[in-house]
Structure formats: C-alpha cells, structure tokens
Amino acid sequence: xxxxxxxxxxxxxxxxxxxxxxxxxxxxxxxxxxxxxxxxxxxxxxxxxxxxxxxxxxxxxxxxxxxxxxxxxxxxxxxxxxxxxxxxxxxxxxxxxxxxxxxxxxxxxxxxxxxxxxxxxxxxxxxxxxxxxxxxxxxxxxxxxxxxxxxxxxxxxxxxxxxxxxxxxxxxxxxxxxxxxxxxxxxxxxxxxxxxxxxxxxxxxxxxxxxxxxxx
Numbered sequence: 001x002x003x004x005x006x007x008x009x010x011x012x013x014x015x016x017x018x019x020x021x022x023x024x025x026x027x028x029x030x031x032x033x034x035x036x037x038x039x040x041x042x043x044x045x046x047x048x049x050x051x052x053x054x055x056x057x058x059x060x061x062x063x064x065x066x067x068x069x070x071x072x073x074x075x076x077x078x079x080x081x082x083x084x085x086x087x088x089x090x091x092x093x094x095x096x097x098x099x100x101x102x103x104x105x106x107x108x109x110x111x112x113x114x115x116x117x118x119x120x121x122x123x124x125x126x127x128x129x130x131x132x133x134x135x136x137x138x139x140x141x142x143x144x145x146x147x148x149x150x151x152x153x154x155x156x157x158x159x160x161x162x163x164x165x166x167x168x169x170x171x172x173x174x175x176x177x178x179x180x181x182x183x184x185x186x187x188x189x190x191x192x193x194x195x196x197x198x199x200x201x202x203x204x205x206x207x208x209x210x211x212x213x214x215x216x
Contacts, residue, residue, distance in 0.1 A: 011065065031051055084166055103176050104176070134182050143165060157178040186200070187200055
C-alpha cells in the first residue's frame with residue numbers, strides 16, 4: 001500500500017530509496033529482526049515489498065510488521081486492484097504450456113535475437129497473434145466464475161480469466177480474447193449460471209496503466 005515504505009523504514013535499515021520497482025536486494029537483509037530476501041515486487045498495483053524467509057522466522061516477522069502498524073486485510077482486497085491494473089497471476093490468467101506471451105500482452109519481453117527452443121514457433125505466432133489480453137467491463141452487478149467462456153453464439157472466442165468487483169469501475173474481468181474480437185468497445189457474451197451475461201472489451205489495465213503508483 002501507499003504507506004508500505006514508511007512502515008518498512010521502522011523495521012529495516014535497508015536503503016529503500018535505491019530499491020527500484022521489480023528489483024531485489026542481492027543479499028540477505030534484516031527486516032523485523034529476521035534474515036530475509038527483500039524485493040520490491042507484488043501484484044497489488046500499489047507500492048509494496050515482498051519478503052522471502054525461512055518458515056521458522058515467519059511468526060517473528062509477522063509480529064514485527066503488525067507491531068509497526070500494519071493491518072491484515074486479506075487477498076479479497078488485493079484482487080480487484082490487481083485486475084484493475086492488469087497484473088497476471090499464474091493458473092488464473094496464465095496456464096503453463098497453454099498460453100504464449102502474445103496471449104497476455106507480453107510482446108515486448110520476447111526477443112528473437114537468439115535461436116532458442118520454441119523461437120521459430122513464437123516467431124510465427126508473433127506475425128499474427130491469435131489472442132489478446134484485455135479487460136472486460138461486465139454489465140449488471142454479478143460476477144461470472146473464474147475461467148468462464150466468452151462466446152459468440154455457440155462459438156467460444158475467449159475466456160474470462162479473472163473477474164473482480166472493482167470499487168472504482170464495478171464488475172470487471174481480465175480476459176484472453178480472440179484477436180478479431182479484442183478491439184476496445186467490442187460487445188461480448190460470457191457464460192454464467194446456465195445462460196450468458198454481456199460485457200464490453202476495454203484496454204488492459206484500465207487503472208494506472210503506466211504503473212506509476214508502485215514506482216513512486
């Protein structure tokens with residue numbers, strides 16, 4: 001959250017100002033009096049840190065964080081923020097061996113400068129990606145299940161990977177959609193409760209697309 005750096009300063013001597021977004025401290029450090037690996041990562045879309053530590057130190061660190069003023073709030077609070085900013089989670093949005101980087105909008109991370117296993121296949125996919133990763137704004141006030149099919153009549157054209165009830169935008173969801181139906185403003189139908197509900201395709205990351213909040 002936006003106050004996480006202030007809290008961390010009270011329980012570690014690490015120079016947090018020099019720890020950049022999606023980087024980690026290369027050596028173990030002390031946080032809350034226990035040795036941890038510290039990274040400035042996470043999927044909340046907010047400024048934040050992740051710590052990796054031995055199980056026997058977990059309770060001591062938890063006590064230190066709570067003692068510094070943190071309040072537990074649970075994953076249900078993070079999920080809508082994650083969906084708003086378009087952060088990917090394995091096994092929901094990404095299925096190993098089932099999706100390509102192009103299905104998830106990760107084109108910029110693919111390099112064809114070196115020949116590796118799968119390079120030629122990815123090169124062919126890159127020429128005409130069959131799917132794109134988008135946000136869908138859902139009509140109504142109910143949420144379909146994770147993994148609900150997106151359909152055009154009886155034809156499946158995508159999957160709603162991560163639905164969420166956003167306080168800012170109402171019911172929304174991340175989705176992998178066939179490229180010819182992935183343009184912003186396209187109307188789609190989503191299977192739900194034995195029938196279908198409707199929604200509208202929008203851009204990926206409908207909130208803070210430049211990730212300015214976690215970069216502060």
